[in-house]
Amino acid sequence: MKWGLYVVMALCVIFAWSKFNKAEEEIQKDEVRLVELKNSGDDEQAAADLETAIESRKNEKTFSGILLAFLTAGLVGIVFVIHVLPAIAQRFTHAVYDSAEMVEKDPMHDARAKVAQGDWEGAIECFKLAAEAEPLNRLPWVEIAKIQLEQLEDPAASVETLRTAIQGQEWEENDAAYLMFRLAEIYNEHMSDKPSAVSVMQQVIEQFPESRHSANARHKLREWGMI
Template identity: 65%
Template structure:
């Protein structure tokens, strides 16, 4: 503002000298130089003020606005406005990776309680009992409890029953119980691929 006033005053004096008819070249030159200096000062001050303002705006944006925007974007992308549910299988997988078999079994049981119609926790428990704890009877008990304790979808029920029959036959040498399980598959799911697979298995065993 001051530089602008200086420019206006210098221009006014310059015009007044010209209007008065003074021909002093040095005076006119000095006034013209004063106008140019005032204009240059005004430009430089304006430029500095622009940079300063931009810097202050940038600081405010980085410190206050950018974190707020980032928080909102992150919340929208990952949460969709809701809290992300924790994977109930995460702790169990961590226990398996650590070799904590008993801890893994307990974690899988908790996952099964949260999602009782998910067959995976029961399958993983039976696998640990069979392969790590070398306790096929416990694996059989786990699968039988799972089969009898839930109203499973066809594919899930058949999968669990085939897994149970496999443990009977391969790990316990109890082909009679395995065959009984295959008969149950045929009775429970007649005219399905599960029934056909069970019949094929019985044929392999010479029990068809």
């Protein structure tokens, strides 16, 4: 769509330029002819008609010139705004932040870029690298499980990812409980494996007694008719 607009604008500029040049050539020819008619004195009416035609072509030339200027300015403006200005802004941003080392690379940046591109396998690999870079951040594991569940339609892989995360790290209470609740949800809603879901909720109750996580797990078990 963008390049199509450029082509249309360029063709309009070429057309306006052609009309402008043609009008100029015709005016020059008519002015030479007018001088010849006036010098000969043979046909005053023809000379008068030619003068009128020359004025008309001058008006046409003026209009073509205005149109040419407008279209050229529009084409240059579009190219500047879409291509040149962002490039200048990007260079300026890098010059400020990179040289001063004010911004650290976000470990999740590459993974998010892969997600935006629909490269699910690539995103999973990048999220794994992010998990290695930030071992206490649960988000990479959650995102991997989400991709496996929703995009790859592989709930078993999603369960395996969450189990690996839960067992492979000494998590803070809130993080561990979140991962366990997510695991139970997948067991129950996507794999129709209520016994496994119940087992996970019981682990939450045992691991975090007298906590809101334990209370939430008991509430979930009541919903499932297990208490």
